[in-house]
Amino acid sequence: MRKTPPQRILVVMTRRLGDVLLVTPLIRSIKQAWPGADLDVLVIAGTEGFLLGNPDVSQLITVPQRPGWRRHLSLVARLLRRYDLAVAALPSDRAVLYAWLAGRVRIAPLNPVKGQRWKQRLLSAWVPFDNLATHTVRMNLQLTELLGITPVGKVVVSWQADDAASLLRKLPVEWLAMPYAVLHVYPKFTYKMWHAAGWSAVAQWLAGLGMRVVLTGSSAPDEMAYVADVCRQLPASALNMAGQLSLAENACLVRRARLYIGPDTALTHMAAALGVPTVALYGPSNPVKWSPWPKDFAPDANPFRLHGTQQVGNVMLVQGAGRGDGSCVPCFEEGCERDVGSFSDCLQHLTPQKVIAAAQTLLEASPPP
Template sequence: MSSPFFASRPPRSILVVVTRRIGDVLLTTPIVRSLKAKWPDTPIDMLVFRGTEGVLEGNPDVRRVIAVAQRARFAERFADARRIWRRYDLACAAVSSDRPRFYTWFAGKKRVGLVDPERVNWLTRFMLTGTALNQHGSVHTVNSTLALATVLGIPPVPQVVPPAVVDEAQRARLEGRLGYVPSRQPLIALHPYPMFAYKRWHVDGWARLIDWLRERGFAIVLTGGPAQDERDYAQQVADVAGGAVINLVGQLSLAESAEVMRMAKLFVGPDTGATHIAAATGTPTIALFGPSDPVRWGPWPCGWPAGVDPWALRGSARHGNVYLLQGEGACVPCRAEGCFRHIESPSECLTGLDVRRVIAAAAEMLALQ
């Protein structure tokens, strides 16, 4: 397949812009892989918000990551843009908003981007050489982003690329911190804390799941970020569970967390970036979903084909290495920020999620039935 944008020669350099959260950056890696598969000798850089670049650590498709401030005055944004002025043969706005289009217009001699259908106007046509409609209301994020491949005339490669530790000494130190021998006791990785309360399960559920897993001979490791609230929640889970729990919350980079997930026999987590990483490593993964839209945001199973959405709007299901376990209720998924419509709101579909359902899913994924 030849690209209508680069029919005579490949682009000499490419920039992909994803100025959003960690999960958004991760779910953009399939379009990066598609670009690399088409033009293997072309270096690809990514421009992301500072604090999200860790999800690209060890990514073999990315030459360099440019990190910019999320909250910046216009003068600082303009200075960032000037530094990349027309440095790339091709620039891609891989999320649909004004800011990535701004950077893309500055950076690329040719420019493509995702645009919400209602935002297609003279300005977007001026800024972008080619546009892909962002079908955010009806298709998975991976498939939506891969619409850029169609515009570029290149084959889509629907592979989410997780971060990785590439230094063997760092890997050895990580295994030492786990304090167990994998061949002697299999590992289960749990990620109990999402950024927002409305995506949260409950401490008692995590503790009872840990008890059930330990009774069957598994070692338990907790993963999570450095925020104090996250550390406190994980410690509460460990305290209520009692016994041996390897609590590494706040101690690992995203790449190191991904390595722990690769070692694990099973990962369980809520709707958060870590769960997407776990699914991408190929580890059997249970995703606990409540108000979030699984069609759009369910973890992408390893080996899933392009153009097919893995998840229905309602109901639990297993596809490949991912079991999406959805809370129950007539309103599920409401696609809102919890029952009270703010990020610190509880969600009854998750606070009421019976641990027996999670244990049954774990038994299936671990082939213990």
């Protein structure tokens, strides 16, 4: 490993939006260790939203999910040994190859199994990758051990003053003086979805507390249609902002909320990081690996256990109800039909009463200012 501080650093994260958010503690750790270094981040195009405005990042490099050969050649020319240090936060072939191209010193996590020796030869050092029993934030931060720097367990959510101002222009004036809850009803994949009847019951309960409800979502046509359908089943005062807000504007909306409720999705991770009382609805997903990271949680342990509804800090993780004795939850599978477009019984059988009880506990623990 280098004995002199690196001046140019590249972090590679070539997965989804939520993964990009969960690599920000590693980015913060590196930047705090070497504040004078230029730190660039390479991500898949469309996943960079959480890094826009991040003060730790000098430059964002985006690459298409499936780049053509011309784009590959252009990227090679841009990366080739331009960095003193390249950190791949994934064990994937693609991430490791990008790090190898870019860095004079190269580190990554690797699966310690047969067939990975070629990656070991490309790296200066590596740590064993644990995809089951180590939270993603902690897995990323294990790379700090190779660098000899202090891990920082802060998930960084960024926005700019213009984002807050533009959000206020989009909200009805009366919302500025009223408490509200954010409901994020649509995950990217069906197997993480709760049922519309549950969202309706929760919204009715919140309305009974004198709290407004706002729905969030992306501009994807299927998502907007689903959110609109759910909104029609909610109290008339509910506000549908799906497709109307940028990621940074969503952050500004969520950070002002009294409560956030959502499934295993990027916005739920964001709400937890912002310190908002967060109810996270989990079914087949492994909470040890993929739970939201509570605000100010120390990086020396996993926040959540594998089984059961549980609270850590500002996050209440509500686990779905499985078949029979419930021992199938979490199954780590993509729905009961083993397809991302299939439903998960554990979430379809999750009662609104259980979600309301979790929300009430969080609200009582964090009274309004």
